[in-house]
Amino acid sequence: MALRARALYDFISENPGEISVIENELLTLSSEEVVDGWLEGTNTRGETGLFPASYVEIIRTDTSLHDNGTPASQDYYYQNSPQRRDTSNESTPTNSTIYQDRQRRQSIQSQGSDEDWDDDWDDSVTSEERGGTSEKRGNTQPSSTNNSVSRRTTLQSKSTGTVGKNLNRFSTFVKSGGEAFVLGEASGLVRDGEKIFVDMGQYGPEWQDNPYPFTCTIDDPTKQTKFKGMKSYMSYGLTPSHTQSQVNRRYKHFDWLYARLVEKFPVISVPHLPEKQATGRFEEDFISKRRKGLIWWMNHMTSHPILSKCDVFQHFLTCSSNDEKAWKQGKRKAEKDHLVGANFFLTICPPALPLDLQEVESNIDGFKTFTKKMDENLIQVNVTINEFARKQITGFKKEYQRVGQAFRLLSQAFEFDQQVYSVPLNKAIVHTGEVYETIGDYFAEQPRQDLDPISDLLAIYQGHLANFPDIIHVQKGALTKAKESQKDGTAGGGINDRCNIISCATLAEIQHFHRIRVRDFKAQMQYFLQQQISFFQKITGKLEEALDMYDQA
Known part of the structure; x- marks a missing residue:
């Protein structure tokens, strides 16, 4: 049947x-x-x-x-x-249903629905401007405005001997376009300005540095309204250092940018955005936490040699908030980008000397083991510091306050002696009780200063670690095809060369990850210890202040 x-x-x-x-x-x-x-x-x-x-x-x-x-x-x-x-x-x-299905297949995560595309930049945007498909029932012509992988690019099947396609059409290797590229099915025009160079550094392949590095600050967001106050949203002020011109962006603009980047770069770890939230979006704690998360996200974006230079990111950072036409033009251009997925690999220019594929496999396996262990320990660190913060906010504060109240009660008992010469002592004991209650408040406030920033750091790296299994899977798939071609004698068909390109890009991304990891954790641990020292110095100062009271008693 x-x-x-x-x-x-x-x-x-x-x-x-x-x-x-x-x-x-x-x-x-x-x-x-x-x-x-x-x-x-x-x-x-x-x-x-x-x-x-x-x-x-x-x-x-x-x-x-x-x-x-x-x-x-x-x-x-x-x-x-x-x-x-x-x-x-x-x-x-609907086109949106199919688009959403494709997004799920491409592992573009949708974490909520707190902000839809309905602001002034998009109210009157047509389906073409949104980058969606324009085909309707009965129309068998492909849309020229589609925003999916390989649009407007002719995929030319080339002979690869007996090297077949992956039977699992839902694998990351297939969905990312890695298989199509390795089998020689990707084709497209790559201009000089679109080329991405991988250099051979001291520790292996690495992305060529951005010759014009920059940073970007994010101001405290402001609450904005539209539709005569019926719609409210938070607007973030972004100021890139290379333009010094502030632009205003909503979270949904970040979300749109993230989707474009994930689609375009199959072997680059695009940092995850802070999670969405359907309720409580205007609460102070949530706004503060989201801003901190966006700052981490932006720092990782501007630090990446490839992501920081790409057109869609630069459009996001530099397009004037008041120029609706320019925004739509840049948005459409990004959604029509043909150098995504399989065609992205066409832009990569590897070092002249090919890599040893066996050595590549060993390095990838070692990194896979490393990320698994790092992920396990990040979870453990997060649990531990969250529990420690909870104890400081509740337990420690309560215990110090109990000690302070006990000293106060002792002072009240001493006051019944009604001796003049005991008054200074009673005052000193009362002050000691107050100091301990203040120290309890210090403990409750301290996690915001030293432990919360560590949690923010762990969150951004847990996102990176969640990205790497798919990145590694693409490289592993390419390596498998290369081995198959060697077995059947078709290695001369270019499969080895294309596998080398994917391997170079993957190792370059791994090298970048290690560099920013060392940078971030070094700086964060230094900051944590500095905050701890300041904290205990502040406590010591209060205790010394209490001690001086007894010298006067």
């Missing part, structure tokens, strides 16, 4: 691994399993790949024989399929 499906609507493929389908076309399914809203099968033109499950209705073709030996071919609906539905009153699935 062959499992088949009938297309309910036209669908235009946009990514490597996807296929186009036409309304009423019969498709042969590879499997009935629906993964993230996508099915895999073969169309009538012999193309095999993915298509949205919501665009088809699953049927079965019974190829058994009647008792008389004649075929009993009969199509019938697969009643238990999640795609079985009455389509008489159903409209074509």
